[in-house]
Amino acid sequence: MSHISKSRLTQKQLDAHWMAYTGNRQFKQDPRLIESAAGHYYTDTDGRKIFDGLSGLWTCGLGHNVQQINEAITKQVNTLDYSPAFQFGHEKSFLLAEKITEFMPQELNRIFFTGSGSESVDTALKVARAYWRKKGKGTKTKFIGRAKGYHGAGISGFSVGGIPANRTLYGQGLDSYHLPHTQAPGSEFSKGMSYIGSERAEALLDLITMHDASNIAAVIVEPMSGSAGVIVPPKGYLDRLREICDQHDILLIFDEVITAFGRMGARTGSEAFGVTPDIITMAKQVTNGIVPMGAVAFKQEIYDTFMETGGAEHMLELPHGYTYSAHPLACAAGLASLNLIQTEQLAERVKEMSGNWEYAVHSLRDADPMVTDIRNYGFAAGITIASLDGDASKRPFQIAMSMWDKGFYVRYGGDTIQLAPPFTVEQSEIDSLINALAETFKEVS
Template sequence: MSHIAKSRLTQAQLDAHWMAYSGNRQFKKDPRIITAASGKYYTDLDGRKIFDGLSGLWTCGLGHSVPAINEAVAEQVKTLDYSPAFQYGHEKSFLLAEQITEFMPEGLNRIFFTGSGSESVDTALKIARAYWRKKGMGTKTKFIGRAKGYHGSSISGFSVGGIPANRTLYGQGLESYHLPHTQAPGTEFTKGMAEQGKERADDLLNLIMMHDASNIAAVIVEPMSGSAGVIVPPQGYLQRLREICDQHNILLIFDEVITAFGRMGAKTGAEAFGVTPDIMTTAKQVTNGVIPMGAVAFKQEIYDTFMEHGGPDYLLEAPHGYTYSAHPIACAAGLASLGEIKRQGLIERVNNMSAAWGDSVHQLKEADSMVTDIRNFGFAAGISIAPIDGEPAKRPFQIAMAMWDKGYYVRYGADTIQLAPPFTTEPAEIDSLINALGEAIKQTE
């Protein structure tokens, strides 16, 4: 019996849904339908247990169906299902904002709520531009991103993003320029941060020389590039970016939609790599993926600038926000999710297990000659796969499908396989995941 028949979905129903970031034509020939999730496992139409090797989409570090989150959401639905986001408030948004600041580096203590990572990036970029206008420097409008960077799917996100497949179809975006990525030749199969490559940050000086700091609002980078395949910064690189931005009066934005709240074995990527940005975008793990939500952390000076130049106190200091900003149910989920991360000591657990995780992942170097690079940090890893001429994404797709058949969900993107297991993953589960991936790579064309 086909998966279409088992799912009781008609072809018309399948066709009605234009799926996000999916090969719709291939998927709808033989749908991979997930029916349930619990702990570290999904269940598919056949009743098979599928190990979640990417924590959802980098979202579910606590695993699935977490009782504390389920109970918090259920109680919130019964108590206050929705509250207007503009001009009125509810208690949990303020409680969650304070809770988030406890995870932030010192000074990032003003939280703006969004509905997703893409909205968080859009918020950060808009506020960066507005900040300079409030400061009387309205020419500072340009942005600098980085090659292989991913900053969501909004028009601003793809503009500062640096993954070609996400940009070329859509034409002109915001005026933005790009630093080179940090995946340097000679650093293949490095465990953690490479010793060489810091000098790549100095390319920012060339862009500043070309466009002048008086025209540049912000530099935005992921501390660790996740969607491009876990590209880890070299030692000293982020510190050098911070130094250059300070020297030239440019804001530094860290996109931590993937790296915040434990994935790096630290509260944030900023903490893990020892650099504090002016603005930090977050989402995903803030609610453990249960309810869409994002949050942007700003340093107090940015917030104070808006308050001081806001006019009469009944006026809007920043005309920006979303219908679902600080949604009550999302706030309840966020409080429970961050509470469980602290209660279970999961950041410390990830930090303690990250070396063993890296050792296990790097065993794949011996799996097959088509493995051309492996990168890891915290509980994340990217494996580069030698491309077929003209079809760089084909082998990763084949490997991911073989893994699904074996009972493992992993992410494939461009020429990489990406792994990010739940924070509670046990050593035996890591071994099982890596062994299965080694077999899947060997059986691929």
């Protein structure tokens, strides 16, 4: 049914907003509008409570309307609402940078602030190219991403990304190549990391042979691919990428916009999977999604290279940045969010409950034959749904709409349903979510 009258929006107002990653025509015929949020629930404009089954957009692991974060933002806006990002600073940016390093691998202790995950990826790729030029290896300009990878919506992000629907409309991007994804035949319904598919890391050697390491600046992968449907790395896969990059003098970038700050049951995906990259991109959970912010962590050697070759002290070592880099409100939100993750031991809670989560999501294996695969790690799960009438995205859309009607928000993307509950989710809420999905699968089938 249409919610236009209930939402108080006119059709003209609805039409004025060109919505991001949305089927605008369908949405504006039947809007799904959220009015408020608290804890683990949204409230829509019909007054219905909706369980947040994706933690916002992988962003709100602490839940919504968190008092400590709200108070930090309110205090900050009443003190310093904006500070110029270039040539001047404010204390909280340095405090937050240090706090972030407490979550990062020890070697990655230099933090550059951005406004989003897309900006973080763009920053990482630019710095990778500039780093090699500083090292006298200016031919190292190419990048290697991975099929089914997602690295934001910028031109650099879609270039190294590997989701076809996000690439085909835009034509030529940056000079980049792609590894195969790790969803290998036989790995279906794996619980956590599979033993199948690690050999696909060897494809990096083929790309190096083809293009030569002297031309390759960096390899960028998500430790766990989130937007493509929770694709968990096979055992040994990330270790092998690290080995090959070391052997051929190529930087390794982990895009941890989804996996950093607790989602994997660890401080980072790097920690969860036991592999340390040269650069980590992050966003989303750093502020609990409340104020837009991203960041990039670099190994100190990369930072030192720019400082040592920066010319006179007053000169810019890196001519790069954003108007909203280290925004005071975002820094206040980030400090409050990360302090809560630490003091409440929420990464540890995710790790402790991940077995319960795994059991629950894999109980859907026999819910309906259209469920062709389930993958999970930490508090994340992806469910692959068989296509309908040759359209891979049709059933996931139908499932997500039916779940919304039942009072549950889940993400549909491509041929998958994606789940990522808040870090503080209760077992009863997990059970309700999974039971509703099982019922919905039967209805849609």
